[in-house]
Amino acid sequence: MAERELLLGDEAVALGAIHAGISGAYGYPGTPSTELFEFVQGCAEAEGIHAVWSANEKVAYEEALGMSFAGKRSIISMKHVGLNVAADAFVNSGVTGIHGGLVLCVADDPGMHSSQNEQDSRYYAKFALVPCLEPADQQEAYDMARVAFDLSEQTKLPVVMRIVTRLAHSRADVVTGDRSPQNAMNPLADTFNFTLLPTIARVLYQRLTDKQPDLEARSERSPWNVLLDGPDHSRGVIVNGIAWNYLGEAYEGRIPYPVLKVGQYPAPVAKIRALLEMVDELVILEEGYPFLEEMIRGVTGVHGKRIRGKLDGAVPRCGELTPMIVAKAMGLPVPDGMAPTLEVVPNRPPTLCPGCGHIDAFAIIKAALAPWGDVRMFGDIGCYTLGYYPPHNAIGSCVDMGASISMASGAAHAGMHPVVAAIGDSTFGHSGMTGLMTAIRENTPMTLVILDNGTVAMTGTQKTMCTGEDLVNIVKGLGVDPDHFKIIEPHRAKAAEQAAILRAEFEYRGTSVVIARRPCVQMKRKGG
Amino acid sequence: MKYDIILAGVGGQGILSIAYLLDHAAIARGLRFKQAEVHGMAQRGGAVYSHMRISDAPILSDLIPEGHADMILSVEPLEVQRYLNYLRPGGVVISNDEPVKNIADYPADGLVDAALMALPRAILVDAAGIASAAKMSKAQNMVMVGAATPFLPFQWAEFEPFVQRLFGAKGDHVVQANMTVLEAGWRVGAFAKELLDAGVSSALVGRFLARLQPMTLDPAAARGYAGVLEGVRAQAFLATEGARVACDTALLNTLSA
Numbered sequence: 001m002a003e004r005e006l007l008l009g010d011e012a013v014a015l016g017a018i019h020a021g022i023s024g025a026y027g028y029p030g031t032p033s034t035e036l037f038e039f040v041q042g043c044a045e046a047e048g049i050h051a052v053w054s055a056n057e058k059v060a061y062e063e064a065l066g067m068s069f070a071g072k073r074s075i076i077s078m079k080h081v082g083l084n085v086a087a088d089a090f091v092n093s094g095v096t097g098i099h100g101g102l103v104l105c106v107a108d109d110p111g112m113h114s115s116q117n118e119q120d121s122r123y124y125a126k127f128a129l130v131p132c133l134e135p136a137d138q139q140e141a142y143d144m145a146r147v148a149f150d151l152s153e154q155t156k157l158p159v160v161m162r163i164v165t166r167l168a169h170s171r172a173d174v175v176t177g178d179r180s181p182q183n184a185m186n187p188l189a190d191t192f193n194f195t196l197l198p199t200i201a202r203v204l205y206q207r208l209t210d211k212q213p214d215l216e217a218r219s220e221r222s223p224w225n226v227l228l229d230g231p232d233h234s235r236g237v238i239v240n241g242i243a244w245n246y247l248g249e250a251y252e253g254r255i256p257y258p259v260l261k262v263g264q265y266p267a268p269v270a271k272i273r274a275l276l277e278m279v280d281e282l283v284i285l286e287e288g289y290p291f292l293e294e295m296i297r298g299v300t301g302v303h304g305k306r307i308r309g310k311l312d313g314a315v316p317r318c319g320e321l322t323p324m325i326v327a328k329a330m331g332l333p334v335p336d337g338m339a340p341t342l343e344v345v346p347n348r349p350p351t352l353c354p355g356c357g358h359i360d361a362f363a364i365i366k367a368a369l370a371p372w373g374d375v376r377m378f379g380d381i382g383c384y385t386l387g388y389y390p391p392h393n394a395i396g397s398c399v400d401m402g403a404s405i406s407m408a409s410g411a412a413h414a415g416m417h418p419v420v421a422a423i424g425d426s427t428f429g430h431s432g433m434t435g436l437m438t439a440i441r442e443n444t445p446m447t448l449v450i451l452d453n454g455t456v457a458m459t460g461t462q463k464t465m466c467t468g469e470d471l472v473n474i475v476k477g478l479g480v481d482p483d484h485f486k487i488i489e490p491h492r493a494k495a496a497e498q499a500a501i502l503r504a505e506f507e508y509r510g511t512s513v514v515i516a517r518r519p520c521v522q523m524k525r526k527g528g
Numbered sequence: 529m530k531y532d533i534i535l536a537g538v539g540g541q542g543i544l545s546i547a548y549l550l551d552h553a554a555i556a557r558g559l560r561f562k563q564a565e566v567h568g569m570a571q572r573g574g575a576v577y578s579h580m581r582i583s584d585a586p587i588l589s590d591l592i593p594e595g596h597a598d599m600i601l602s603v604e605p606l607e608v609q610r611y612l613n614y615l616r617p618g619g620v621v622i623s624n625d626e627p628v629k630n631i632a633d634y635p636a637d638g639l640v641d642a643a644l645m646a647l648p649r650a651i652l653v654d655a656a657g658i659a660s661a662a663k664m665s666k667a668q669n670m671v672m673v674g675a676a677t678p679f680l681p682f683q684w685a686e687f688e689p690f691v692q693r694l695f696g697a698k699g700d701h702v703v704q705a706n707m708t709v710l711e712a713g714w715r716v717g718a719f720a721k722e723l724l725d726a727g728v729s730s731a732l733v734g735r736f737l738a739r740l741q742p743m744t745l746d747p748a749a750a751r752g753y754a755g756v757l758e759g760v761r762a763q764a765f766l767a768t769e770g771a772r773v774a775c776d777t778a779l780l781n782t783l784s785a
């Protein structure tokens with residue numbers, strides 16, 4: 001029965017997946033994807049769906065693949081950089097193909113509202129040779145998620161759903177539809193497909209490439225790839241995803257030009273050609289990288305046609321689209337907008353919460369490092385990355401999850417001393433253990449400080465896997481020298497004594513680990 | 529019919545509770561809405577905002593185009609300045625007057641309010657005063673919802689079922705107390721709207737409101753003051769400091785005599 005619900009884009013995908021009969025939801029938190037998993041988690045028990053956060057995105061993807069092997073449907077969600085971590089499993093799952101429907105929803109972050117880069121996941125889908133769906137609004141997000149599972153089972157391939165921050169975190173009303181039951185248990189009998197030995201993989205890769213014409217044909221007739229005519233053929237427009245909304249907004253819904261709205265990949269080349277034939281100039285408005293634009297321009301451009309987009313500067317190359325950017329690219333007048341009435345409007349950057357244990361930890365670590373001057377730590381990703389800013393001045397790098405430890409090792413190999421790495425408990429569980437194991441085996445002269453605040457704080461205090469005694473046991477198990485494994489509860493009142501403990505480890509010419517343990521105040525507030 | 533609202537504040541002030549009430553009121557009236565939120569990194573005490581669009585027709589963009597917002601509704605006065613480029617000519621600014629000074633270079637006292645009062649249509653709301661007078665110091669956002677209501681297609685009492693959903697678990701008295709401060713906010717907003725519509729400047733409206741007890745404001749009587757506020761008696765009244773007075777016929781007689 002049709003109902004209207006108020007849903008974030010993330011939640012619309014989640015509900016579509018639930019209505020498509022998923023048996024599992026897998027993921028690792030990451031803005032702007034987190035609310036997708038959390039929505040499923042909220043009703044997992046009632047719906048009989050397995051929904052427990054995974055240690056990282058690769059684990060999540062492989063768990064989903066296992067569920068697919070058993071014949072059941074599942075959704076995996078992650079932020080765009082998470083797909084770098086899951087890429088090995090993802091790309092190979094294109095070759096194996098799937099059994100039960102498998103949909104990967106990946107949330108890109110154009111504009112980098114809370115990310116290290118703005119990579120465009122459509123390239124990953126193309127790389128793995130699998131279909132990709134890209135909704136323009138919350139309703140499409142819901143509708144596509146349902147259909148994506150059928151597409152996955154019909155093509156026997158994983159299907160990517162690409163969403164972006166402004167859809168993931170925007171709420172609107174969605175009309176929902178019927179629900180499908182979960183698939184029955186039906187493990188794959190012939191395990192040939194999932195055993196990528198080279199002789200088998202060659203067969204399967206051929207099969208994957210043979211599927212491409214079918215995927216292309218599906219894109220051509222997809223209801224998500226629509227070519228709309230308009231009265232004025234001096235110009236045509238191609239939009240993907242939410243760029244459609246900005247274009248419509250600019251013309252108050254009455255776009256005078258032919259428009260190709262792209263929502264399913266591989267790109268619908270026949271429709272692109274048809275549009276090109278109709279018009280003199282083509283404007284390509286893409287939320288993300290100039291993916292379609294590069295393809296259409298090729299090396300030589302399109303003879304006799306002017307192509308405009310991110311590559312000729314008609315649209316800024318970096319950052320997200322906005323209604324204003326789109327209106328400008330279309331040559332429409334845009335209002336200047338009112339200027340501030342205050343001479344200087346100071347920035348208000350995010351900061352660590354008052355009472356956050358990371359603040360005291362940084363103060364104590366900096367005090368311990370003082371004899372060596374203004375040394376910063378190799379940092380990682382989490383709330384503690386804000387330790388880069390004054391007054392802390394404690395963090396000196398943030399690249400990808402786990403990089404703190406391995407980068408510190410490399411710097412130590414080069415002869416730097418002292419070398420200190422700082423990582424959060426969840427990030428350690430995600431990607432830190434292997435780096436630490438490597439350092440310990442070599443006894444690389446570096447100190448790792450694990451900031452155990454008992455939660456995945458940055459993304460909204462989800463449950464962490466590596467905290468308290470579990471974390472201690474993991475570190476011990478990796479083989480650290482017990483004489484150089486310390487646990488402190490960082491506190492201003494004990495600063496001198498704790499700085500001395502740390503300084504002794506910084507001086508030590510081998511691998512040492514210090515756990516700085518203090519609960520996150522936000523987690524405590526939420527009763528965690 | 530459309531209402532584009534930029535909601536602004538500082539991470540931790542709970543602007544999404546305001547959005548929740550406006551969204552649900554819109555849906556209850558069968559209106560369409562879209563609301564782009566900010567999550568993640570920006571929430572740790574940094575600047576946060578949300579684009580809210582309410583309309584009787586389908587809404588395309590999740591983001592409000594610059595120069596199109598009908599209202600900036602801010603729970604912190606400095607934050608308004610970041611979004612003025614979104615305000616359309618004739619749009620209104622409604623801001624809580626209580627600063628959040630979690631940055632070292634926060635402008636000196638008085639500058640922020642003065643900058644807002646320089647806008648053609650701005651209302652500064654003493655949300656802290658109104659909320660704490662009702663012993664509901666945490667309910668400043670409810671005051672702001674109330675103050676915004678006269679500019680939106682809602683009656684203040686329409687929010688009750690959604691206030692009930694937010695606070696019902698804490699008991700009926702909590703729901704009622706929230707509705708009381710919401711009504712007080714509505715009185716301030718509606719009274720100020722009448723004066724602004726009658727051509728009184730933001731600054732004069734602000735100075736006048738600062739002398740009045742919110743619960744005694746009768747929006748229907750507001751226009752009566754529009755003609756007298758520039759007068760000698762009213763100016764003398766505004767020049768004095770002192771406790772807030774009731775806004776009643778006695779006051780109108782005093783000011784207009």
Ligand SMILES: Cc1ncc(C[n+]2csc(CCOP(=O)(O)OP(=O)(O)O)c2C)c(N)n1
Pocket residue numbers: 028029030031079081082085381382383384401423424425426427428453455456457458459464
């Ligand atoms: C590969 C990848 N996955 C997810 C994220 C999103 N993310 C950023 S910080 C963070 C959590 C960090 O938790 P923790 O290490 O415990 O530090 P805390 O925030 O609690 O201080 C996550 C999941 C990311 N940046 N990269």
Ligand code: SF4
Pocket residue numbers: 351352353355356357358383453457458520521522523572
């Ligand atoms: S959320 Fe927790 S870990 Fe993050 S800054 Fe606040 S107190 Fe610190």
